[in-house]
Amino acid sequence: MSVTDPQRITLIGLxxxxxxxxxxxxxxxxxxxxxxxxxxxFDQYLFNTLPNFLDQGPSSANFKSQPSTSxxxxxxxxxxxxxxxxxxTACASATIVQEQGPExxxxxxxxxxxxxxxAPSSAHLWTxxxxxxxxxxxxxxxxxxxxxxxxxxxxxxxxxxxxxVPSPDTSPERLEFAREYFSVPGSKHRPVVLQKExxxxxxNRLAFALLREACYLVxxxxxxxxxxxxxxxxxxxxGGTMQAVWDNLGKVNVLRNEExxxxxxxxxxxxxxxxxxxxxQVREKEERLKDFVAIQTKKYGHDVPEA
Amino acid sequence: MSVTDPQRITLIGLxxxxxxxxxxxxxxxxxxxxxxxxxxxFDQYLFNTLPNFLDQGPSSANFKSQPSTSxxxxxxxxxxxxxxxxxxTACASATIVQEQGPExxxxxxxxxxxxxxxAPSSAHLWTxxxxxxxxxxxxxxxxxxxxxxxxxxxxxxxxxxxxxVPSPDTSPERLEFAREYFSVPGSKHRPVVLQKExxxxxxNRLAFALLREACYLVxxxxxxxxxxxxxxxxxxxxGGTMQAVWDNLGKVNVLRNEExxxxxxxxxxxxxxxxxxxxxQVREKEERLKDFVAIQTKKYGHDVPEA
Numbered sequence: 001m002s003v004t005d006p007q008r009i010t011l012i013g014l015x016x017x018x019x020x021x022x023x024x025x026x027x028x029x030x031x032x033x034x035x036x037x038x039x040x041x042f043d044q045y046l047f048n049t050l051p052n053f054l055d056q057g058p059s060s061a062n063f064k065s066q067p068s069t070s071x072x073x074x075x076x077x078x079x080x081x082x083x084x085x086x087x088x089t090a091c092a093s094a095t096i097v098q099e100q101g102p103e104x105x106x107x108x109x110x111x112x113x114x115x116x117x118x119a120p121s122s123a124h125l126w127t128x129x130x131x132x133x134x135x136x137x138x139x140x141x142x143x144x145x146x147x148x149x150x151x152x153x154x155x156x157x158x159x160x161x162x163x164x165v166p167s168p169d170t171s172p173e174r175l176e177f178a179r180e181y182f183s184v185p186g187s188k189h190r191p192v193v194l195q196k197e198x199x200x201x202x203x204n205r206l207a208f209a210l211l212r213e214a215c216y217l218v219x220x221x222x223x224x225x226x227x228x229x230x231x232x233x234x235x236x237x238x239g240g241t242m243q244a245v246w247d248n249l250g251k252v253n254v255l256r257n258e259e260x261x262x263x264x265x266x267x268x269x270x271x272x273x274x275x276x277x278x279x280x281q282v283r284e285k286e287e288r289l290k291d292f293v294a295i296q297t298k299k300y301g302h303d304v305p306e307a
Numbered sequence: 308m309s310v311t312d313p314q315r316i317t318l319i320g321l322x323x324x325x326x327x328x329x330x331x332x333x334x335x336x337x338x339x340x341x342x343x344x345x346x347x348x349f350d351q352y353l354f355n356t357l358p359n360f361l362d363q364g365p366s367s368a369n370f371k372s373q374p375s376t377s378x379x380x381x382x383x384x385x386x387x388x389x390x391x392x393x394x395x396t397a398c399a400s401a402t403i404v405q406e407q408g409p410e411x412x413x414x415x416x417x418x419x420x421x422x423x424x425x426a427p428s429s430a431h432l433w434t435x436x437x438x439x440x441x442x443x444x445x446x447x448x449x450x451x452x453x454x455x456x457x458x459x460x461x462x463x464x465x466x467x468x469x470x471x472v473p474s475p476d477t478s479p480e481r482l483e484f485a486r487e488y489f490s491v492p493g494s495k496h497r498p499v500v501l502q503k504e505x506x507x508x509x510x511n512r513l514a515f516a517l518l519r520e521a522c523y524l525v526x527x528x529x530x531x532x533x534x535x536x537x538x539x540x541x542x543x544x545x546g547g548t549m550q551a552v553w554d555n556l557g558k559v560n561v562l563r564n565e566e567x568x569x570x571x572x573x574x575x576x577x578x579x580x581x582x583x584x585x586x587x588q589v590r591e592k593e594e595r596l597k598d599f600v601a602i603q604t605k606k607y608g609h610d611v612p613e614a
Contacts, residue, residue, distance in 0.1 A: 153542065161541035190541060192534045202530050203542040209520035213512055223509050227499045234468035234497060235460065235510040 013100035023053035036090035091118035135167035144169035225269035330360035343397035398425035442474035451476035532576035
């Protein structure tokens with residue numbers, strides 16, 4: 001099966017990431033989406049929440065003229081979106097099953113065993129985990145060649161980056177299928193395939209390396225949280241005497257039983273400088289994200305990584 | 308003396324950073340610039356090189372209509388730019404002396420002792436060092452309250468960030484003068500005052516923390532240098548399981564006698580992916596920098612940090 005063939009994607013777990021992922025897939029005209037979530041008010045929640053993502057998604061033009069909840073109704077009426085009350089029916093016709101459930105190893109292992117029993121044996125199995133490797137998640141399934149990580153960045157319908165991380169058992173064909181799915185002409189997404197499983201994958205490791213040093217500098221009173229933020233925004237890299245700095249890079253801990261004195265300081269300074277985001281500010285932040293993504297894409301080219 | 312009064316700035320060391328710094332100061336109409344450099348062909352070098360920075364600087368509109376070298380000639384004719392062949396005459400009338408010399412502690416200590424003997428005692432002493440603290444540089448001068456670090460990012464006439472780092476001996480008035488100088492209305496610059504001297508200051512510490520992890524990931528074959536670059540561009544931060552990643556962050560060394568196997572791999576992958584920059588690509592890179600700076604400034608406000 002080619003990625004340009006019609007696909008039928010089962011999404012399991014429709015929290016914030018799941019809703020955004022649904023919007024991502026629904027922006028592709030030849031994709032049918034089946035959704036399943038265990039929350040009791042799921043139907044109502046979907047009607048209320050999904051339109052927020054559709055309005056901001058790549059497919060916004062299709063829905064803008066319609067009142068928000070009716071966008072969901074018309075997707076359902078057209079058969080492009082199917083709401084399920086059992087995992088079994090949700091998976092029955094899938095070509096791809098993608099989960100955005102809790103970040104809990106037990107949960108994911110059990111889920112994949114169930115999915116394997118319900119879905120066609122050809123279906124691709126994708127996990128949106130930000131931390132649990134496919135090689136750990138696959139323990140209770142028979143065909144371990146089907147499962148891989150597709151780690152999105154929040155919100156996936158806006159953020160172009162997807163880290164695709166195979167386990168050593170993932171087949172090259174299934175890996176390539178996932179990469180191609182997100183790279184089809186017109187896709188705003190930029191999948192990057194990691195060559196090895198590693199805790200945190202790559203994007204978060206880089207972000208956390210930065211964050212650790214940032215927390216240390218605020219803890220040590222070298223700079224205020226607000227000034228640090230200004231510096232972070234403005235720094236685009238420069239040379240210098242690296243080894244001296246590396247030997248001296250700070251360490252802070254996040255575990256509760258370790259030294260966490262930096263935490264209070266950082267949190268209180270950030271709250272003082274910025275306060276809690278209002279819905280309008282959240283919206284503005286998303287608009288800004290979209291602006292930057294658009295600038296990167298339009299102005300400097302959309303060089304999808306080669307296979 | 309107020310920062311809005313006319314200033315006379317002596318620049319010592321006119322390499323790439325010095326030339327860009329000259330362009331920065333010359334963009335201020337009430338600033339006179341005195342330049343001194345020990346290279347034998349300094350006159351010719353200045354005539355050939357400075358126009359490249361003036362053309363791209365905030366003052367470009369003033370010079371665009373003129374052939375390049377005559378821009379320098381007219382600055383000299385108008386008295387706004389003075390070329391000196393001795394440190395003594397260069398410093399004689401300075402209100403500010405700023406050095407961009409070699410990153411060598413001996414050199415800077417000796418230079419400041421000479422500057423102290425030649426310049427008015429009221430003159431502010433600024434070092435553009437990226438790594439040698441003012442408290443180390445000030446050892447051979449009598450009035451240690453005058454010296455502070457103004458660490459620019461390359462190229463200073465485009466990059467808004469300046470890290471101002473006082474020594475424990477720097478007077479609050481001189482610190483405030485430097486901060487205000489770069490914050491006057493209309494300034495494109497955003498000075499941030501660090502509260503403590505620390506190796507690498509803040510911006511480079513953050514960049515190096517990121518770079519260290521990046522080198523490790525390429526060394527370990529988790530990701531290619533090119534794919535890592537794609538991820539770096541696209542990641543704008545996200546939550547996750549931090550401690551696990553922090554405990555696992557990679558280490559690489561840059562000293563020659565340590566393990567440097569990562570170096571060859573990173574350098575060859577980067578060369579393979581990007582090659583050497585042509586002059587056109589260097590120009591494009593600068594244009595891109597200016598675009599991003601303009602977007603940050605115009606669209607999201609120019610919130611100069613408060614004192």
